[in-house]
Amino acid sequence: MTVREDVRLVVHQQIAEILPSARISGELHLRELGADSVDRVEILLGVLDRLGLRAPLSDVRDVPNVDALVDVLAERVS
Amino acid sequence: MSAGIEALNVYCGLAQIPVRSLFEGRGLDLDRMGNLMMRNRSVGLPFEDPVTNAVNAAVPIVDRLDPAERDRVEILITSTESGLDYSKSVASYVHEYLGLPRSCRVVEVKQACYAATAAVQMAVAYVASGVSPGAKALVIATDVALVDERAQYAEPATGAGAAAVLVGEDPRVLDVDLGAFGNHSYETLDSARPSPSFDIADSDRSLFAYLDCLTNCFEDYRSRVEGADFATTFDYLAMHTPFAGMVKAAHRKLMREFTGTAPAEAEEDFTRRVLPSLAYPSAVGNLCSGSVYLALCSLIDHLGDAGGPQPDDRARVGLYSYGSGCSSEFFSGLVDRRSAEELAAMRIPDHLAGRCALTFEEYAGLLPANLRCLVPDQDRRIDVEAYEGILDRARIDRDLLVNTGTKDYHRTYEWLSYE
Numbered sequence: 001m002t003v004r005e006d007v008r009l010v011v012h013q014q015i016a017e018i019l020p021s022a023r024i025s026g027e028l029h030l031r032e033l034g035a036d037s038v039d040r041v042e043i044l045l046g047v048l049d050r051l052g053l054r055a056p057l058s059d060v061r062d063v064p065n066v067d068a069l070v071d072v073l074a075e076r077v078s
Numbered sequence: 079m080s081a082g083i084e085a086l087n088v089y090c091g092l093a094q095i096p097v098r099s100l101f102e103g104r105g106l107d108l109d110r111m112g113n114l115m116m117r118n119r120s121v122g123l124p125f126e127d128p129v130t131n132a133v134n135a136a137v138p139i140v141d142r143l144d145p146a147e148r149d150r151v152e153i154l155i156t157s158t159e160s161g162l163d164y165s166k167s168v169a170s171y172v173h174e175y176l177g178l179p180r181s182c183r184v185v186e187v188k189q190a191c192y193a194a195t196a197a198v199q200m201a202v203a204y205v206a207s208g209v210s211p212g213a214k215a216l217v218i219a220t221d222v223a224l225v226d227e228r229a230q231y232a233e234p235a236t237g238a239g240a241a242a243v244l245v246g247e248d249p250r251v252l253d254v255d256l257g258a259f260g261n262h263s264y265e266t267l268d269s270a271r272p273s274p275s276f277d278i279a280d281s282d283r284s285l286f287a288y289l290d291c292l293t294n295c296f297e298d299y300r301s302r303v304e305g306a307d308f309a310t311t312f313d314y315l316a317m318h319t320p321f322a323g324m325v326k327a328a329h330r331k332l333m334r335e336f337t338g339t340a341p342a343e344a345e346e347d348f349t350r351r352v353l354p355s356l357a358y359p360s361a362v363g364n365l366c367s368g369s370v371y372l373a374l375c376s377l378i379d380h381l382g383d384a385g386g387p388q389p390d391d392r393a394r395v396g397l398y399s400y401g402s403g404c405s406s407e408f409f410s411g412l413v414d415r416r417s418a419e420e421l422a423a424m425r426i427p428d429h430l431a432g433r434c435a436l437t438f439e440e441y442a443g444l445l446p447a448n449l450r451c452l453v454p455d456q457d458r459r460i461d462v463e464a465y466e467g468i469l470d471r472a473r474i475d476r477d478l479l480v481n482t483g484t485k486d487y488h489r490t491y492e493w494l495s496y497e
Binding site for chain 2: 036037038039040041042045046049054056057058061
């Protein structure tokens with residue numbers, strides 16, 4: 001698996017944990033998947049934790065959708 | 079040298095609306111109430127403004143001072159993001175209606191919801207410095223809400239009112255740990271009030287900044303305080319509360335980062351150390367500049383309720399203040415039996431329970447007038463009697479200051495007698 005595929009798996013697993021009924025699509029923003037602000041915080045913190053990153057939340061604030069989040073995080077991991 | 083909070087009180091208005099009624103009235107998704115963790119929001123009435131809120135919060139404190147003590151109030155600072163004029167301070171009116179000495183320094187400060195803590199810390203340092211032995215400083219955080227349906231899910235979480243904090247050498251309410259603090263500030267536009275009649279907010283930018291600042295503040299605190307540990311140094315925590323669910327998320331974040339505790343395992347710690355501080359904020363909404371002090375009141379009135387130390391046990395509280403823009407601080411202090419006794423005299427539970435419960439229709443009818451509260455009209459008359467239907471349903475047990483309008487831009491006030 002590539003780094004991006006690893007990161008994508010972690011992101012999708014974390015979304016599924018916080019939003020069990022969400023149908024995850026990479027083109028949607030977390031908000032569009034049904035995540036309120038607390039859910040979004042929990043998803044992002046969980047992903048950062050699983051990836052062992054200590055990045056500020058503000059660094060991933062402006063990503064437009066799930067795929068873009070994966071891209072940003074994959075770049076940080078590698 | 080001891081210095082800290084000698085007396086503390088809040089005023090959270092005469093009316094409130096249940097958050098469920100507001101969700102239903104606006105057609106908001108009821109599933110989102112769970113993470114919000116809010117029960118009611120305080121609602122200002124059109125004759126309440128930053129001055130009346132400040133005075134009504136501080137009168138019970140000032141009335142308990144004897145004349146000699148009142149003469150030692152050497153500094154009055156109002157902290158507000160609800161300013162009334164580019165030049166004239168809210169504090170100038172408050173000074174008059176509280177009858178404070180003319181030898182008092184009078185000033186207003188602004189840094190969104192953080193400014194009151196900056197003022198309290200500067201007041202504590204003034205008292206502790208010994209430059210004027212026996213001096214007191216009164217800091218009053220006071221705000222009004224300018225929200226309506228445009229604020230969406232922030233509307234049910236936005237409160238109104240004031241917190242009055244008397245700082246002196248006999249810290250009966252909070253004995254501040256001198257020199258134990260951590261700060262974090264940087265420029266961002268997460269929320270702001272660009273005009274006297276509306277707010278702007280970017281919720282993710284603001285919540286993420288709040289959380290990033292908390293981590294950085296605690297790291298700065300830890301760099302100053304040898305051995306400080308998030309899990310064991312603080313018996314309780316009281317934080318700025320945009321909404322109660324946010325504080326829960328903040329606690330989980332720090333437990334994860336500084337103790338390695340998984341979110342599911344942080345629940346017991348949250349219930350014991352944090353939940354007592356959220357009873358009042360979840361019944362009032364975000365008190366803006368006074369929010370962390372409303373949380374402190376809640377904590378002190380609920381010491382030991384959820385398994386934490388009882389009032390007879392001296393307990394250390396970690397406090398976190400955040401203001402958009404942004405600036406933030408983590409600091410700490412000690413509470414004990416005297417804190418509980420001092421605050422009990424303010425009868426905050428009676429005050430909150432005595433607010434009139436509004437229907438959604440009554441609430442919606444108040445908003446247009448409330449949104450004009452800060453607009454600098456040259457002449458305006460506010461008919462307090464027009465709101466008798468609401469006043470009659472509120473429990474009022476003392477005289478309250480009300481705003482009757484403006485005359486040549488000068489705000490006019492009267493005392494509303496409860497008898």
